[in-house]
């Protein structure tokens with residue numbers, strides 16, 4: 001039962017993260033208007049909460065899941081998945097800082113809209129994040145079937 005619950009929450013969080021990055025990609029585009037800044041920043045908070053929860057749930061699956069921790073700890077595909085997720089986390093620092101800055105600027109001037117060049121740069125980072133994220137289910141499916149276990 002614990003294994004099932006962890007698996008369900010793990011999947012929901014993974015889908016939630018993909019949805020939040022996609023929503024930011026829809027919002028963060030050249031010509032974005034002030035309300036889009038607020039919304040993108042809200043998705044960023046959700047993204048942070050879901051990502052932290054996924055790490056906790058993911059490692060709970062390692063230690064309390066049905067297969068036992070040795071199945072994952074000795075699997076390089078598992079560690080590849082963890083490192084890829086960590087890279088996404090590091091990449092997300094840049095958009096998060098931009099959203100905080102934009103919100104602050106908007107608090108001072110309600111008509112503030114970010115510059116086109118910065119929008120393009122943040123969009124590129126979000127694109128990179130979602131493409132790396134797409135690799136994670138591949139690694140997950142492989143590791144769950146013992147590929148990479150040494």
Ligand code: HEM
Pocket residue numbers: 010014054055057058059061062065067072081082085133136137140141142143144145
């Ligand atoms: C630090 C972060 C993560 C850890 C520690 C972790 C850990 C795990 C573990 C232990 C399993 C169980 C595999 C099995 O059934 O033997 C699993 C499955 C899975 N994970 Fe993660 N995970 C993490 C992040 C992610 C992310 C970001 C995604 C996004 C797509 C993801 C997608 C999946 C999927 C789709 C499965 C099911 C694989 C299958 O049964 O075929 N995981 N994960």
